[in-house]
Amino acid sequence: MIQLESVTKRYGDTLAVNALTMAVADGEVCVLIGPSGCGKTTTLRMINRLVEATTGRILINGEDARRSRPELLRRTIGYAIQSVGLFPHMTVEQNIAVVPSILGWDHSRITRRVQDLLQLVGLDAPTYMSKYPAQLSGGEAQRVGVARALAADPPILLMDEPFGAVDPLTRERLQQQFLGIQEKLKKTVVLVTHDLDEAVRLADRVAVMKEGQLVQYDTPEALLSTPADSFVRSFVGADRALKRISRIAVTTLMKPAGSLRRVETGFSGEVPHSQRYAWVIDDAGRLLGWVDTHREHEDESFYQIDTADIEHLTVPESASAREALSRMLGQGVRSIPVIDSSQHLLGEVTLRDIEEVTAE
Ligand SMILES: Nc1ncnc2c1ncn2[C@@H]1O[C@H](COP(=O)(O)OP(=O)(O)OP(=O)(O)O)[C@@H](O)[C@H]1O
Ligand SMILES: [Mg+2]
Structure with missing residues (x-):
């Protein structure tokens, strides 16, 4: 002391x-x-x-x-x-x-x-x-x-x-x-x-x-x-609001992420229709990519999992809210999944979650 x-x-x-x-x-x-x-x-x-x-x-x-x-x-x-x-x-x-x-x-x-x-x-x-x-x-x-x-x-x-x-x-x-x-x-x-x-x-x-x-x-x-x-x-x-969110860990803002599990015949699980993109995970809960839920289920392409840029479209659990924000802004997305070091999907953070804390 x-x-x-x-x-x-x-x-x-x-x-x-x-x-x-x-x-x-x-x-x-x-x-x-x-x-x-x-x-x-x-x-x-x-x-x-x-x-x-x-x-x-x-x-x-x-x-x-x-x-x-x-x-x-x-x-x-x-x-x-x-x-x-x-x-x-x-x-x-x-x-x-x-x-x-x-x-x-x-x-x-x-x-x-x-x-x-x-x-x-x-x-x-x-x-x-x-x-x-x-x-x-x-x-x-x-x-x-x-x-x-x-x-x-x-x-x-x-x-x-x-x-x-x-x-x-x-x-x-x-x-x-x-x-x-x-x-x-x-x-x-x-x-x-x-x-x-x-x-x-x-x-x-x-x-x-x-x-x-x-x-x-x-x-x-x-x-x-x-x-x-x-x-x-x-x-x-x-820009103190921006600085402030660099002190906030994404894990404190994160909510459960709606996700689909890939199974042999396609996907299992439900994603709210309001959510345009659904994260897709494997049996062990690891993030594989995402699908566009606005595509028709009958359409073959619905089952194509988009994996491009997965590194830039996720944040590690150690990230701050500021990092999540800059990634969302950089990629033009409104929500981003949080993963651990072995790629397990832990949850997601949305632009709105971050707006809410900066408005406090
Ligand atoms: N040995 C000294 N003799 C006379 N004045 C001094 C001496 N050391 C520091 N000062 C004065 O005391 C004040 C505070 O100096 P100090 O070095 O603590 O500032 P600082 O906050 O570390 O600045 P900086 O960010 O530029 O390093 C200044 O006005 C400086 O000119
Ligand atoms: Mg000094």
């Missing part, structure tokens, strides 16, 4: 952080967001005492951070900053090993830890251990940075724009990977970003800052549905 109690940082006349009070619960991801210069980095650096607060208190697990030695604090707190954080004259292995070495771990334990961490962030250890930072791409360097922050298994992780310097696709992959790691390790994370989509995607709670002050501290859902004031409203933007 991290608690900030009326924390202020002054640089001469500049109030970098102004009476900030907030708490981050164990195992939660708190994302700090706000315009450039609003005090995000300063806040992060006060938590591990790279910067000392002018007034106010910071408690780490109930203990005043000022009472622990800064070195000790940095062992319980991993810190990942934008790629510049890697030591250029050290290999990837040496970079990740910095804190474990300070802690006096023996050589074989460190090597094992480095290998495990590289695997965790999705880098092949034999290939990457002996490389130097200059030989890495931006995304690889950031992953090494995250591995280094995790090296001594600190319960708290501070990340300052950790995925800032990469293209949108790599960024999305890194975010996905981060969520996977977080699910396993359950660190208490404070992460800074400029990117609202990233905040909505990664955060349990988002702290919106403006000129050193906290303007709203809420779940992504609450932030998007009820912005606290006009600043937050303009900050989250006109």
Whole structure:
């Protein structure tokens, strides 16, 4: 648990952080967001005492951070900053090993830890251990940075724009990977970003800052549905409904899908006539394709199952409502089946289901 109690940082006349009070619960991801210069980095650096607060208190697990030695604090707190954080004259292995070495771990334990961490962030250890930072791409360097922050298994992780310097696709992959790691390790994370989509995607709670002050501290859902004031409203933007549905899993909107089962002689099962297309499943409940129910049953072609583009006309159960929506819009359909990884038909989501949640 991290608690900030009326924390202020002054640089001469500049109030970098102004009476900030907030708490981050164990195992939660708190994302700090706000315009450039609003005090995000300063806040992060006060938590591990790279910067000392002018007034106010910071408690780490109930203990005043000022009472622990800064070195000790940095062992319980991993810190990942934008790629510049890697030591250029050290290999990837040496970079990740910095804190474990300070802690006096023996050589074989460190090597094992480095290998495990590289695997965790999705880098092949034999290939990457002996490389130097200059030989890495931006995304690889950031992953090494995250591995280094995790090296001594600190319960708290501070990340300052950790995925800032990469293209949108790599960024999305890194975010996905981060969520996977977080699910396993359950660190208490404070992460800074400029990117609202990233905040909505990664955060349990988002702290919106403006000129050193906290303007709203809420779940992504609450932030998007009820912005606290006009600043937050303009900050989250006109497409906040779209952002909000990216937090909603299709499985929560999904309803049972009317389907036909393919049997030797044709199909069995009933589909309401109002539904133009019927999904067709096999005996095991796996989706085979669909048929157009408006075709005449007597017509031979009725029994031809359309299987084209099945990948683009379904969504996996892990998808968000936003992904389902963009797929429906892209394919020009009003409903889409949800399948599991072995293609079992789980249900379907309609355009109307999504309209209903955005209208709330
Ligand atoms: N060492 C310093 N000396 C003087 N002023 C500073 C110092 N560090 C930060 N500031 C000022 O404090 C304010 C907050 O800076 P901070 O780096 O925390 O912003 P930020 O929200 O991280 O911005 P960005 O999004 O651009 O990284 C800014 O006005 C900045 O100029
Ligand atoms: Mg900053």
